[in-house]
Amino acid sequence: MAQVQLAAAHGQPVQDDVSQAPLALRGVTVSYGAEPVVLSVDMTVVPGAMTAIIGPNGAGKSTLLKAALGIVTPLAGQARFWGTPLKTARDRIAYVPQRASVDWDFPTQVLDVVMMGLYRELGLLRRVRPRHIAHAMQCLERVGMAGFADRQIGQLSGGQQQRVFLARALAQRAELYLLDEPFAGVDAATEMAIIDVLKSLRDDGKTVVAVHHDLSTVEAYFDRVFLINRRRMAEGPVAEAFTSDALQATYGGRLSDGFVARSA
Amino acid sequence: MLLDALTLQLGYNAALVALGASALGFAAGTVGAFLYLRKRSLVSDAISHATLPGLALAFIVMVALGADGRFLPGLLIGSALSAWAGLWITGWLGRATRLTEDAAIGAVLSVFFGFGIVLLTVIQSISAGRQAGLEGFLLGSTAGMLRSDALLIAAGGALVLLATVLLRRPLLMTAFDEAYARVQGVDTYRLDLALMTLVMAVTVVGLKIVGLILIVALLIIPPVAARFWSENAPRVVLLSGVFGGLSGYAGAALSATAPDLPTGPIIVLLAFALFAVSLLFAPLRGVLAASLRHRRLQHKVHLRQGLLAIAHDQPIYEAVTRRMLRRAGLLRADGMPTESGRAEAARAAFDEARWHALRRSGTLSELAARDDGLTRIEAVLTPDQIATLDARLSGREAT
Amino acid sequence: MGAEFVALSLPPLLIGTLAAMACALPGNFLLLRRQSLIGDAISHVVLPGIVVAFLLTGAVAALPMMIGAAGAALLAVLMIEAIRRLGRIEPGAAMGVVFTTLFAGGVLLLERSDTSGVHLDVEHALYGNLESLIWLDASGWASLGDPAALAGLPPELPRMALTLLAVLAFTLVLWRPLKLSTFDEGFARALGLPTTLIGLGIVVMAALAAVAAFDAVGSIIVIAMFICPPAAARLMTNRLGRQVIWSLGFALLSAVLGYTLAGYGPLWLGYTASVSAAGMIATVSGVILGLAALFGPHRVA
Numbered sequence: 001m002a003q004v005q006l007a008a009a010h011g012q013p014v015q016d017d018v019s020q021a022p023l024a025l026r027g028v029t030v031s032y033g034a035e036p037v038v039l040s041v042d043m044t045v046v047p048g049a050m051t052a053i054i055g056p057n058g059a060g061k062s063t064l065l066k067a068a069l070g071i072v073t074p075l076a077g078q079a080r081f082w083g084t085p086l087k088t089a090r091d092r093i094a095y096v097p098q099r100a101s102v103d104w105d106f107p108t109q110v111l112d113v114v115m116m117g118l119y120r121e122l123g124l125l126r127r128v129r130p131r132h133i134a135h136a137m138q139c140l141e142r143v144g145m146a147g148f149a150d151r152q153i154g155q156l157s158g159g160q161q162q163r164v165f166l167a168r169a170l171a172q173r174a175e176l177y178l179l180d181e182p183f184a185g186v187d188a189a190t191e192m193a194i195i196d197v198l199k200s201l202r203d204d205g206k207t208v209v210a211v212h213h214d215l216s217t218v219e220a221y222f223d224r225v226f227l228i229n230r231r232r233m234a235e236g237p238v239a240e241a242f243t244s245d246a247l248q249a250t251y252g253g254r255l256s257d258g259f260v261a262r263s264a
Numbered sequence: 265m266l267l268d269a270l271t272l273q274l275g276y277n278a279a280l281v282a283l284g285a286s287a288l289g290f291a292a293g294t295v296g297a298f299l300y301l302r303k304r305s306l307v308s309d310a311i312s313h314a315t316l317p318g319l320a321l322a323f324i325v326m327v328a329l330g331a332d333g334r335f336l337p338g339l340l341i342g343s344a345l346s347a348w349a350g351l352w353i354t355g356w357l358g359r360a361t362r363l364t365e366d367a368a369i370g371a372v373l374s375v376f377f378g379f380g381i382v383l384l385t386v387i388q389s390i391s392a393g394r395q396a397g398l399e400g401f402l403l404g405s406t407a408g409m410l411r412s413d414a415l416l417i418a419a420g421g422a423l424v425l426l427a428t429v430l431l432r433r434p435l436l437m438t439a440f441d442e443a444y445a446r447v448q449g450v451d452t453y454r455l456d457l458a459l460m461t462l463v464m465a466v467t468v469v470g471l472k473i474v475g476l477i478l479i480v481a482l483l484i485i486p487p488v489a490a491r492f493w494s495e496n497a498p499r500v501v502l503l504s505g506v507f508g509g510l511s512g513y514a515g516a517a518l519s520a521t522a523p524d525l526p527t528g529p530i531i532v533l534l535a536f537a538l539f540a541v542s543l544l545f546a547p548l549r550g551v552l553a554a555s556l557r558h559r560r561l562q563h564k565v566h567l568r569q570g571l572l573a574i575a576h577d578q579p580i581y582e583a584v585t586r587r588m589l590r591r592a593g594l595l596r597a598d599g600m601p602t603e604s605g606r607a608e609a610a611r612a613a614f615d616e617a618r619w620h621a622l623r624r625s626g627t628l629s630e631l632a633a634r635d636d637g638l639t640r641i642e643a644v645l646t647p648d649q650i651a652t653l654d655a656r657l658s659g660r661e662a663t
Numbered sequence: 664m665g666a667e668f669v670a671l672s673l674p675p676l677l678i679g680t681l682a683a684m685a686c687a688l689p690g691n692f693l694l695l696r697r698q699s700l701i702g703d704a705i706s707h708v709v710l711p712g713i714v715v716a717f718l719l720t721g722a723v724a725a726l727p728m729m730i731g732a733a734g735a736a737l738l739a740v741l742m743i744e745a746i747r748r749l750g751r752i753e754p755g756a757a758m759g760v761v762f763t764t765l766f767a768g769g770v771l772l773l774e775r776s777d778t779s780g781v782h783l784d785v786e787h788a789l790y791g792n793l794e795s796l797i798w799l800d801a802s803g804w805a806s807l808g809d810p811a812a813l814a815g816l817p818p819e820l821p822r823m824a825l826t827l828l829a830v831l832a833f834t835l836v837l838w839r840p841l842k843l844s845t846f847d848e849g850f851a852r853a854l855g856l857p858t859t860l861i862g863l864g865i866v867v868m869a870a871l872a873a874v875a876a877f878d879a880v881g882s883i884i885v886i887a888m889f890i891c892p893p894a895a896a897r898l899m900t901n902r903l904g905r906q907v908i909w910s911l912g913f914a915l916l917s918a919v920l921g922y923t924l925a926g927y928g929p930l931w932l933g934y935t936a937s938v939s940a941a942g943m944i945a946t947v948s949g950v951i952l953g954l955a956a957l958f959g960p961h962r963v964a
Contacts, residue, residue: 026581027569027573027581027582027585029565029569029637031558031561031565034554034557034558034561035636036561036565036636036637036638039565039636039637040565040568040569040572040637066849069852069853070852070853071849071852071853075561075562075565076562076565076566076569076582076584076585077569077581077582078581078582086855087855090853090854090855093853095849095850095853097847097849097850097853098849101847101849102846102847102849103695103846105362105964106695106845106846106903107695107897107900107901107902107903107905107906108842108846108901108902108903109901109902113846116842116843116846116847116850119839119840119843119854119856120854120855122839123839124836124837124839124840125836152901154901154964168850178853230635230636230637231635231637233623245624248623248624249620249623249624249632252623252632252633300756303753303755304755305753305755305756305759306700306755306756306758306759308759309700309703309759356956357956360956360962360963361898361956361959361962361963362897362898362961362962362963362964363894363897363898363956364697366697366698366699366700366755367694367697367699367890367894369699369700370699370700370702370703370886370889370890371887371890371891371894371949371952373703373886374703374883374886374887374889374890374891374945374948374949375887375891375945375946375948375949375952376949377883377886377942377945378883378884378887378941378942378943378944378945378946378948378949379942379945379946379949380942381789381790381883381939381941381942381945382925382938382939382942382943382946384939384942385936385937385938385939385942386929386938388936389929389934389935389936389938399786402785402786402789403770403785477707477763477766478763478766478767480759480763481759481760481763481764481767484756484759484760484763485759485760485763485764487756488750488752488756488757488759488760491752492750524774525771525774525775526770526771526774528767528770529766529767529768529770529771529774530767530771532763532764532766532767533764533767533768533771536760536763536764536767539760543746543749543750549750549751551749551750554749
């Protein structure tokens, strides 16, 4: 596992295990206007591990996930899932968008939202069977929201909304879970509940990738880190890649020295 | 004839209307620009459609009082009152219910307009044939305009313009940053109210010339067109006013040569022509300029990625990249780099290494924000700084 | 009474009701996507569409005009999208630019061309002509079973019924993707749903309803029915399915009540003439929305 890959500029080639990785990005560049927000990023996600994507605001963390999932179209580069294009891998991928990206006033109930995770199974018109509902309820149970199945989604707290989104992803029965800021604006209890679920997924051999912004919890929550500030800054196991040198490169002078010293 | 019209040679009334229309256009352009900067352009659509019931009610009241139903000041007061009611209901629906502003706007404009049509048919039945005067308010017409009407419009346009000029500072501040304006002591609620009053005034003054269906165009199109030319808010407002004034002036003058044609559509189409030119050709945000920039960026990104792959002996994944490299003479047909390709690749890799060192240097890392992957480091650092970096680089390799 | 009602009132009443429901149905999704004003834009551009169709064919025939109107609606939607994306203009302003321009173009074309011999004018496109859609072959309720008499039904009736069926079928079959992509577009795209196509599909359904309806009932009803019944329905329930059913009910109520008030209201007040049915239907839908905003059980979040 000793494959600390500092930025490619060091001259070390990125290890080419595209066909093994649940997600591998090569040369992904995204631009919204005249300037790239994600620049020539290579990323190789290791199976069965929890990876945090870390970087300052506007560093392209969410954009990277969206580009991988085809939600935004990259200017250059490509994403591979287990060595295949996205189209053939969709059934194995679950996605949790940023909570703020949807309208929580939408007229629907908690259970309805979780059932959306079964769309690829149910299709346009296939009938909803009791086992589907039971599965959705189980997923709600796992995030501690079974008592809220009939609640209108607008009545939930931020943490509860995030749990519902996680339950929807669980309903997809995927092998790779991509989460965009799952801990943004949630209470401490929810944060613990979510991390427990994610760890149990990892222990079942699933792969978890989450955009994360709280540097103080990286070591407790994740196995691996991917540091990004438009470019890939570092990638590898937390112990090796989450260094003060890499953080300095990622955050520039903006990070307090005290923190860098402690985590190094 | 056309030249006569544009140089105001078609008589006193036509000249007055053209001047009034340009004052109105200028006022609409500036007021509309503030509305656009506040992202509330379509509120004007609700306001303008909401004038119809007031117009019709004013007519009915004036006829019932034995006066001439087509007395313009009376009609304008009526339309202003119902526009006010429409505006208030739009706001109330947004405040008192979960409905969003666009739904409130649509509901108010359709219901008020529908009710106005009901009243128009009432007028038709109580004074058969005499409602011809009101139809002109739907699409605007300058035909058969009284001198007093023309004067009223010119004065109204000038008045709105004056009020906008007086309020420009707080309006700009609020459009740019509402919270900051509030801290600076601007009463943003009342200012919004003032802005809406100006929108209403433009609408009411413009009813006769442009018509209530199309007056919104004069509030929306000029600012959108002006936005392509500048990132500077005061300049956008001014340019928007100029665009609006030009469309109003030329449109009114043109329609004086063809009195049968409704004035409103001519003015709107002229404004759209200005918009289309701006959308395509404006150097700052125009489509042509933007797509050129985008393609240039894409080209640079692919070349750079290809060169780095060559430098690191990695496969080049994308066919597009290979094609671009070949066309630039950096790659041979068999996929091997050419002589200059190798040289360029080495330079790119070296540049990349310098950027890498820059990010990790204590003193210069702030400059790393300038790294967009395409800028050469020579463009950012002085030769001295580069020398320091290079020393760091070789030092690191030595250890 | 029966014979007169069947011949003079039943067809316009039915056509108005079908049109109102056909517009309200896609209006639900437009409302939730914050695109209500797309309906406004579409109904404005119907005018240039029919004018161009008239100029090309030289006749006032239903089919070419509907094709023209549909073409104009599609053109408008594409222009709005193009301006929004290429110029990075906020959607409301992009809509404002497009529909005023196309409407202005339609008015000018109409005024410049000789339409004196045909019934084609701005007012007609705005208010429609609901009252004139009568069934001369009807002699009473029995005519509903008489094939010869049924052949004389105004063609707007079957056309509107087919439109409502098409919109209904679209909504039922695509219910899940419609709901999913309206609620969470990012998730829908990650699932592989063609969200752009779904969004376009909703707008095309709205355009279809608008185009079929405008000829019979005019643009005002179209705009009002896109927005008011769904908006009122949203204030009655927190479930999408129920919201859609409520909106259909409100559309029906607006049409029936509005038509009745327009036709008989003035008589009750002692006047002889009737008032615009289209305008009255829009007004009633507004009153319903007002009541829902005051008393609806789910009026606030």
